[in-house]
Amino acid sequence: MTRTTGGNVSHEVLEDRAKFIRKETVRLSRIAGAGHYSSTFSCAELLASLYYDQMRIEPTQPGWPERDRFVMSKGHAAIGLYPVLADLGYYDPSELDTYTRLGSNFGDHPDMKKGRGLDFSSGSLGHGLSVGVGMALAGRMQSHDFRTYVMLGDGELSEGQIWEAVNSAGHFKLRNLVVLVDVNGLSIDGHTEDVMSIEPLGDRFAAFGWDVQRIDGHDLTAIRHAFAALERADSGKPQVIIADTVKGRGVARMEMSLDWHVGNLVGEDYDDVMAELDAGLKPIEPEATQ
Amino acid sequence: MTTEMQDESEIFRGTTTGATQLRDKRSVRGTPKAGMPAFVLGEELADLAETDPRIVVGTADLASANRTNDFRDRHPHRFVNFSIAEKNMITAAAGMASCGLIPYVATFASFSAILGAEQIRTDCAYPRMNVRVLGSHSGMSMGFYGSSHHALEDLAMLRCIADLKVVCATDANHLRAVLRASVEHPGAMYIRLGRGRDPVVYDTVPDISFDRAIRLREGQDLTIIACGSQVRAALDAANELQQDGISARVVDMFTIDTIDADEVRSAAEDTGAILTVEEHNITGGLGSAVAEVLLDLPRVPFRKHGVPDKFVEVGPPAALYAHYRLDKAGVTEVARELLARKA
Numbered sequence: 001m002t003r004t005t006g007g008n009v010s011h012e013v014l015e016d017r018a019k020f021i022r023k024e025t026v027r028l029s030r031i032a033g034a035g036h037y038s039s040t041f042s043c044a045e046l047l048a049s050l051y052y053d054q055m056r057i058e059p060t061q062p063g064w065p066e067r068d069r070f071v072m073s074k075g076h077a078a079i080g081l082y083p084v085l086a087d088l089g090y091y092d093p094s095e096l097d098t099y100t101r102l103g104s105n106f107g108d109h110p111d112m113k114k115g116r117g118l119d120f121s122s123g124s125l126g127h128g129l130s131v132g133v134g135m136a137l138a139g140r141m142q143s144h145d146f147r148t149y150v151m152l153g154d155g156e157l158s159e160g161q162i163w164e165a166v167n168s169a170g171h172f173k174l175r176n177l178v179v180l181v182d183v184n185g186l187s188i189d190g191h192t193e194d195v196m197s198i199e200p201l202g203d204r205f206a207a208f209g210w211d212v213q214r215i216d217g218h219d220l221t222a223i224r225h226a227f228a229a230l231e232r233a234d235s236g237k238p239q240v241i242i243a244d245t246v247k248g249r250g251v252a253r254m255e256m257s258l259d260w261h262v263g264n265l266v267g268e269d270y271d272d273v274m275a276e277l278d279a280g281l282k283p284i285e286p287e288a289t290q
Numbered sequence: 291m292t293t294e295m296q297d298e299s300e301i302f303r304g305t306t307t308g309a310t311q312l313r314d315k316r317s318v319r320g321t322p323k324a325g326m327p328a329f330v331l332g333e334e335l336a337d338l339a340e341t342d343p344r345i346v347v348g349t350a351d352l353a354s355a356n357r358t359n360d361f362r363d364r365h366p367h368r369f370v371n372f373s374i375a376e377k378n379m380i381t382a383a384a385g386m387a388s389c390g391l392i393p394y395v396a397t398f399a400s401f402s403a404i405l406g407a408e409q410i411r412t413d414c415a416y417p418r419m420n421v422r423v424l425g426s427h428s429g430m431s432m433g434f435y436g437s438s439h440h441a442l443e444d445l446a447m448l449r450c451i452a453d454l455k456v457v458c459a460t461d462a463n464h465l466r467a468v469l470r471a472s473v474e475h476p477g478a479m480y481i482r483l484g485r486g487r488d489p490v491v492y493d494t495v496p497d498i499s500f501d502r503a504i505r506l507r508e509g510q511d512l513t514i515i516a517c518g519s520q521v522r523a524a525l526d527a528a529n530e531l532q533q534d535g536i537s538a539r540v541v542d543m544f545t546i547d548t549i550d551a552d553e554v555r556s557a558a559e560d561t562g563a564i565l566t567v568e569e570h571n572i573t574g575g576l577g578s579a580v581a582e583v584l585l586d587l588p589r590v591p592f593r594k595h596g597v598p599d600k601f602v603e604v605g606p607p608a609a610l611y612a613h614y615r616l617d618k619a620g621v622t623e624v625a626r627e628l629l630a631r632k633a
Contacts, residue, residue, distance in 0.1 A: 065390065112388075112417050120388055121417045124408065130378045131413065134385020134393075141346060141368060142389065161409075164378035172370075 006054035006227050014220050017048040022250050022277050024083035032100035038248035038260045040080035042184035046243055049223045051084045059089040062116045068146050069119040069135045073128020074153035078110040090117030126159025133165050136177040149178045155187030158196045169238040170209025177238040184247035188261050205240045217243025250281055329486025330462045332360030334469045335394055339365050348395040350376045356396045356426045376401045380409040387419035399425025399441030407447050414478035415454040422472050426483040429569030433607040442597050446574025448480050449547040455479040456547035458517040463492040471498055489522035503550035509539035513557035513564050517543050517576050520567040526618035527625055554583040563591040563632045565625050572596040593628040
């Protein structure tokens with residue numbers, strides 16, 4: 001079958017769905033009493049664009065062999081993925097009210113055995129790209145034309161297994177594999193560039209035989225163009241979209257703050273943040289990205 | 291050059307094209323082929339793949355040593371060499387399994403089981419992927435290549451992982467049986483293999499179930515429960531003990547997890563003494579698994595026999611087996627020590 005391409009969903013709808021992802025992250029974190037806010041906010045536009053526009057999926061058939069796959073290698077951002085899957089109809093949104101409670105299908109890190117629509121479990125950083133390599137190899141062996149998308153965080157690029165996988169995808173010329181790197185610039189102990197430098201990231205991927213694009217990961221138009229470029233790519237190489245993002249994007253107090261990797265918003269803080277998110281993204285304070 | 295040294299040289303060379311020559315050399319030297327069966331891993335998987343399109347095979351730059359090249363030659367498009375990147379191989383196998391394939395990924399046990407333990411747990415067992423991780427050249431069968439290349443801890447490390455079936459292949463025919471039974475096993479497996487030229491225990495491919503040990507020899511005075519390379523040693527020891535009128539039952543407890551508790555119970559009740567023998571660290575492996583069953587039973591003389599909790603000496607495999615009393619003479623001796631306690 002031919003691939004359907006993205007670009008059919010309006011900018012306004014995607015903007016609204018990114019807002020939805022952020023607000024649901026705040027809501028679910030309150031149920032848990034803790035949540036990975038800022039790592040999820042940084043990839044909200046990427047997630048919205050993938051699931052609402054780009055990926056070939058059929059929520060009524062979560063096991064459809066020809067569906068595109070998505071691996072959330074930075075599994076701690078699953079809190080942003082669960083609401084998307086519910087919204088698309090993989091399960092009843094009310095199930096999310098059990099988030100992290102005893103026996104819930106939805107924990108901080110995703111378990112594919114429990115959540116419909118989850119293509120793989122994750123949580124241990126550095127594994128997801130190898131999963132994607134396996135999926136892409138399987139697609140090739142089975143003569144399927146599905147595409148495998150893997151979302152990596154920038155912090156997990158320090159894991160050696162990532163580079164085993166990057167190397168193998170280049171060697172095997174896995175053109176059906178697409179990596180999105182959410183370069184939000186922070187890991188738990190500090191700025192990624194201080195803790196362990198990952199740059200020049202584009203050159204690193206290119207050296208391993210990948211096609212590289214680098215974009216503003218909060219710019220929905222840029223994301224759309226990057227996805228469109230995937231359709232035109234004819235190099236036979238795996239594709240990486242390096243998305244420069246802002247950790248905590250959307251809530252001023254969280255943007256590029258080391259204090260909000262895991263946090264818990266309660267009381268007036270909760271209401272204030274929900275109101276701030278409702279108002280939509282504001283330009284980033286210049287000092288936030290320093 | 292002794293036969294033992296020649297065997298060592300074959301570990302890396304395997305037995306494909308070079309194999310024939312080596313085997314010819316060996317036959318010139320008078321080593322009987324029957325005692326040195328070729329590694330059937332790739333051949334058996336290739337046979338199974340003829341009728342099951344889900345079966346795919348991967349290795350980590352050891353296609354010759356583990357003979358997965360026999361599979362590659364017959365099914366090149368269903369074979370992946372991941373090079374020396376075992377973590378990527380095991381996790382990628384899980385990704386392949388999520389798409390409906392049944393990947394068998396093989397390398398030395400020191401690397402598949404020990405280096406890859408977290409990938410086995412998190413990516414294969416936890417999501418219940420139909421991945422079969424194969425660890426060849428297990429135990430100290432790599433001899434003088436040293437402790438980095440030995441796997442004397444793999445059973446202990448892996449048998450505590452939930453939703454992971456852990457089995458030992460005993461010899462070539464038993465490996466065929468394990469592979470055949472593994473195809474329809476739901477969920478992840480670790481299959482521990484020897485060097486591929488393991489002493490023969492089974493003349494034909496046995497009927498097996500992953501929940502049931504195999505009682506190979508009846509006896510009344512004690513039961514030797516063994517796995518892998520030590521099953522042959524246990525049988526030989528039992529024959530030796532028979533010379534003195536001692537009747538030893540021998541059980542191939544190839545199913546390490548889940549252990550066959552009924553067979554352990556019968557051994558305790560029927561023979562009143564149990565000796566476990568394994569090519570594994572004495573801590574955490576077969577002996578420990580059997581001991582966990584025995585804890586709930588009336589006490590009987592019991593002895594765990596394996597490699598002491600120390601990194602082993604350098605030496606050719608046969609010398610190491612003798613040194614650590616993991617051969618016919620050694621197992622016989624240990625069995626006598628245990629029986630002395632029974633009296």
